[in-house]
Amino acid sequence: MSTAIGVSGLAHLxxxxxxxxxxxxxxxxxxxxxxxxxDGLRVFNVHPLMMFLGFIFLVGEGVMAFQTVxxxxxxxxxxxxxxxxxxxxxxxxxxCAVFKFHSMRNIADVYSLHSWIGIGTFCLFGLQWIFGFVTxxxxxxxxxxxxxxxxxxxxxxxxxxxxxxxxxxxxxMEKSGFLNLKPYQxxxxxxxxxxxxxxxxxxxxxxxxGIR
Amino acid sequence: MSTAIGVSGLAHLxxxxxxxxxxxxxxxxxxxxxxxxxDGLRVFNVHPLMMFLGFIFLVGEGVMAFQTVxxxxxxxxxxxxxxxxxxxxxxxxxxCAVFKFHSMRNIADVYSLHSWIGIGTFCLFGLQWIFGFVTxxxxxxxxxxxxxxxxxxxxxxxxxxxxxxxxxxxxxMEKSGFLNLKPYQxxxxxxxxxxxxxxxxxxxxxxxxGIR
Numbered sequence: 010m011s012t013a014i015g016v017s018g019l020a021h022l023x024x025x026x027x028x029x030x031x032x033x034x035x036x037x038x039x040x041x042x043x044x045x046x047x048d049g050l051r052v053f054n055v056h057p058l059m060m061f062l063g064f065i066f067l068v069g070e071g072v073m074a075f076q077t078v079x080x081x082x083x084x085x086x087x088x089x090x091x092x093x094x095x096x097x098x099x100x101x102x103x104x105c106a107v108f109k110f111h112s113m114r115n116i117a118d119v120y121s122l123h124s125w126i127g128i129g130t131f132c133l134f135g136l137q138w139i140f141g142f143v144t145x146x147x148x149x150x151x152x153x154x155x156x157x158x159x160x161x162x163x164x165x166x167x168x169x170x171x172x173x174x175x176x177x178x179x180x181x182m183e184k185s186g187f188l189n190l191k192p193y194q195x196x197x198x199x200x201x202x203x204x205x206x207x208x209x210x211x212x213x214x215x216x217x218x219g220i221r
Numbered sequence: 222m223s224t225a226i227g228v229s230g231l232a233h234l235x236x237x238x239x240x241x242x243x244x245x246x247x248x249x250x251x252x253x254x255x256x257x258x259x260d261g262l263r264v265f266n267v268h269p270l271m272m273f274l275g276f277i278f279l280v281g282e283g284v285m286a287f288q289t290v291x292x293x294x295x296x297x298x299x300x301x302x303x304x305x306x307x308x309x310x311x312x313x314x315x316x317c318a319v320f321k322f323h324s325m326r327n328i329a330d331v332y333s334l335h336s337w338i339g340i341g342t343f344c345l346f347g348l349q350w351i352f353g354f355v356t357x358x359x360x361x362x363x364x365x366x367x368x369x370x371x372x373x374x375x376x377x378x379x380x381x382x383x384x385x386x387x388x389x390x391x392x393x394m395e396k397s398g399f400l401n402l403k404p405y406q407x408x409x410x411x412x413x414x415x416x417x418x419x420x421x422x423x424x425x426x427x428x429x430x431g432i433r
Contacts, residue, residue: 186398
């Protein structure tokens with residue numbers, strides 16, 4: 010148990026470092042963040058911020074809630090469900106931002122590998138949330154059914170976080186291509202380090218719940 | 222157990238579909254595959270083929286060996302170790318191919334997020350292999366040590382397959398950018414489907430060993 014706490018500590022650390030790097034990138038190197046701007050790129054920047062905060066950071070923290078929140082029922086379960094609900098709301102805002110950007114610039118929607126992975130992850134996550142809610146909260150299934158479903162719910166969650174991180178990494182890669190970032194430029198390295206800290210966040214969340 | 226076999230069946234299926242899509246892409250849409258060619262692009266194409274065959278397909282099959290190979294000791298363990306050793310050899314060939322391509326075209330090495338994730342995964346995988354070999358095979362640790370190490374070996378392997386898939390997805394995304402693939406073009410969709418089948422291979426390998 011104490012090892013799991015150490016590993017989840019590393020996860021928190023890489024999560025926070027990722028937020029800082031992402032903000033430095035969007036606010037200092039890029040155009041800033043504003044959903045209502047006339048500058049399409051400022052609208053677009055809402056997308057990486059919301060998707061990371063919602064679908065990676067909060068999802069990861071939600072996954073770890075059973076380790077990190079005082080184990081007094083039903084608190085961890087409630088925190089788990091709520092963080093994932095907030096993640097869905099932030100995800101919707103982030104998706105709206107990218108669709109708004111595309112319509113401002115007449116760009117096609119949902120054609121790249123990044124978007125296919127991302128949309129797929131979002132839809133499956135919604136299903137997993139509804140499924141988890143009715144099985145474990147309201148109305149909640151019988152004990153034996155819960156016990157049978159729980160390993161699948163866990164595996165599904167692990168896989169969804171993994172898919173969300175694949176979406177983030179492909180998104181960073183796609184944006185690096187659009188920006189035509191050159192080798193060893195300062196911004197190139199920043200984006201790469203951001204990609205690595207996001208990956209390490211996923212790795213340590215996975216390990217903090219998976220060493221058994 | 223029978224569920225695990227069903228899930229690993231899906232993993233084999235998506236693995237084989239990925240090989241087919243990858244070959245169609247490299248041989249029909251791209252320039253073909255030839256390590257000794259004067260055409261840099263034919264040399265480059267050795268890279269995705271070897272990395273996928275070695276670091277995703279064989280690694281995944283190696284992970285599932287304890288489910289799919291007749292459970293007669295020490296056969297599954299030997300198959301597991303050997304598949305991962307072949308993966309390392311193929312990985313070295315694949316890495317040499319991309320470095321050869323870069324030197325033919327005077328392109329900088331190891332600057333993109335894809336390359337950072339890929340190189341990191343390769344190095345950690347090598348360490349995991351050596352660590353696994355000395356702990357579980359030759360000379361092999363004492364029983365209690367093995368039992369203590371095994372959950373970490375498993376979690377490490379799961380995370381490494383996940384990182385390898387992130388490397389593949391970012392690689393496909395990077396190449397799509399270099400090729401300037403347009404929305405809804407036939408090749409764009411082929412690359413996207415390839416990305417999804419690789420992702421699903423990883424998902425089902427993960428689930429086949431992780432539902433407990």
